[in-house]
Amino acid sequence: MLALVVDHDVPAELRLGETAEPVPASDEVLVEVRAISLNHGEQRGAIFNYGELRGVADQPAGYVPGWDAAGVVRTAAADGSGPPAGSRVVTFGPSGAWAQLRAVPVAELAVVPDGVDLGAASALPVAGVTALRALRRLGFVTGQRVLVTGASGGVGRFAVQLGAAAGAHVIASVGSAARGEDLAELGAAEVVVGLEGVEPGLHGVLDNVGGPQLAQVFGLLAVGGSVQSIGATSGEPTVFEPYATVGELRSLQSFMMGGGLAGDLAVLVGMLAEGCLDPQIGLRGDWKDVASAVETLFARRIPGKAVLDVS
Numbered sequence: 001m002l003a004l005v006v007d008h009d010v011p012a013e014l015r016l017g018e019t020a021e022p023v024p025a026s027d028e029v030l031v032e033v034r035a036i037s038l039n040h041g042e043q044r045g046a047i048f049n050y051g052e053l054r055g056v057a058d059q060p061a062g063y064v065p066g067w068d069a070a071g072v073v074r075t076a077a078a079d080g081s082g083p084p085a086g087s088r089v090v091t092f093g094p095s096g097a098w099a100q101l102r103a104v105p106v107a108e109l110a111v112v113p114d115g116v117d118l119g120a121a122s123a124l125p126v127a128g129v130t131a132l133r134a135l136r137r138l139g140f141v142t143g144q145r146v147l148v149t150g151a152s153g154g155v156g157r158f159a160v161q162l163g164a165a166a167g168a169h170v171i172a173s174v175g176s177a178a179r180g181e182d183l184a185e186l187g188a189a190e191v192v193v194g195l196e197g198v199e200p201g202l203h204g205v206l207d208n209v210g211g212p213q214l215a216q217v218f219g220l221l222a223v224g225g226s227v228q229s230i231g232a233t234s235g236e237p238t239v240f241e242p243y244a245t246v247g248e249l250r251s252l253q254s255f256m257m258g259g260g261l262a263g264d265l266a267v268l269v270g271m272l273a274e275g276c277l278d279p280q281i282g283l284r285g286d287w288k289d290v291a292s293a294v295e296t297l298f299a300r301r302i303p304g305k306a307v308l309d310v311s
C-alpha cells in the first residue's frame, strides 16, 4: 500500500512510498483511508515534563506517522465489536493514519453518517477532542469568561466554537488582527491580539501558545480559576516573577488529550451532522502535496485545519 513515510532527505521529511499493510488485532478494524488531517504536535513533537512525543524529524526513515484519519471499514473487528465492513468512520491512533490502510481499535473511532464529508470528520480527532476535554476541565462555563490562546489554529477554532456553544463568554487571542478576522462568526465574544485589553478575573484559559503569555494569563485568573496548558506553539520559555504564583487558589494544570476517543468523537461527529460545529478546514489538498501543507501550517497561514485527501 501507499503511505506518507518519513524520509529525512526530502522537504517536510515525508514522501509517498510503498510500505507493508497493517495487520489488525482482534479488537481493531481495517480502514480504507480517504482523508487525513495534520496536527502541529505530530509534526513537531515535544518534550513534556513527564515524557517525550517524537515529531516526524525524530522518527526513523520509513515510519508512517499520523493521528487523524477518516475512511471506510474494509474488515470489521474479529472479536465482533465495532462497525461492520462498509461503515464510514473517523479514527484516532498514535501513528499510521497517513496511509491507504489503517488498523485501528474500536475504542478509537466513531461512525460518520452519510451526510458528513469524511474530510470534515478527519479534522475532529486530536484538535476537536482536545478542545472538548480541555473545556470540560473548566467545569460549568455558562456565563463565564474563558480565554482561548492560539485561537486561530486547529485546537483554538474548535475551542472557540465549543466554548460559545456551552454559553461561555469566549475571548479569542490571536497573533495578529488578520488571524482573528472570522472568529466572531464562530462565537467569540471578543477577539484580541495577544492579551491586549483582556480584563482580569478569567474563569479559565485554554492555552495553546505558552511562553511569556502563559505567565501573563495566570495573572489574569479569577480566584479559583485555572489555566489548561495544552500546547506551547511559541516555543518560548515561561518565566514567573517572584511571588507571581503566591496567593489565593489559582491553578496551572498540565493537559493531555489521552485516548479512548470513541464517545467524544461521536459527540463531535453528531454536532457536525447537525450543523452546529464547523470543521474549519483552512487548507484542503491532495496528500501528495503534504510538504507544502506542512510548510503552510508552520508559517501560520492556515486558519484552522489542514485536510488532505488520500488518493
Ligand SMILES: NC(=O)c1ccc[n+]([C@@H]2O[C@H](COP(=O)([O-])OP(=O)(O)OC[C@H]3O[C@@H](n4cnc5c(N)ncnc54)[C@H](OP(=O)(O)O)[C@@H]3O)[C@@H](O)[C@H]2O)c1
Pocket (backbone or CB within 6 Å): 039, 040, 041, 046, 126, 127, 130, 150, 151, 152, 153, 154, 155, 156, 173, 174, 175, 176, 179, 208, 209, 229, 230, 231, 232, 233, 234, 235, 255, 256, 257, 258, 297, 298, 300, 304
Ligand atoms: N496536550 C494535548 O493533548 C494536545 C493536543 C492537541 C494539540 N496540542 C498542542 O496544542 C497546540 C496547538 O495545536 P494546533 O494543532 O491547534 O496547532 P496549530 O493549528 O498550528 O495552531 C497553533 C496556533 O498557535 C499560534 N502560535 C503562536 N505562536 C506560534 C508560533 N511561534 N508558531 C506557530 N504557531 C504559533 C498560531 O496562532 P497565530 O498565528 O494567531 O499567532 C496558531 O494558530 C500545539 O502546541 C500542539 O502541540 C496539545
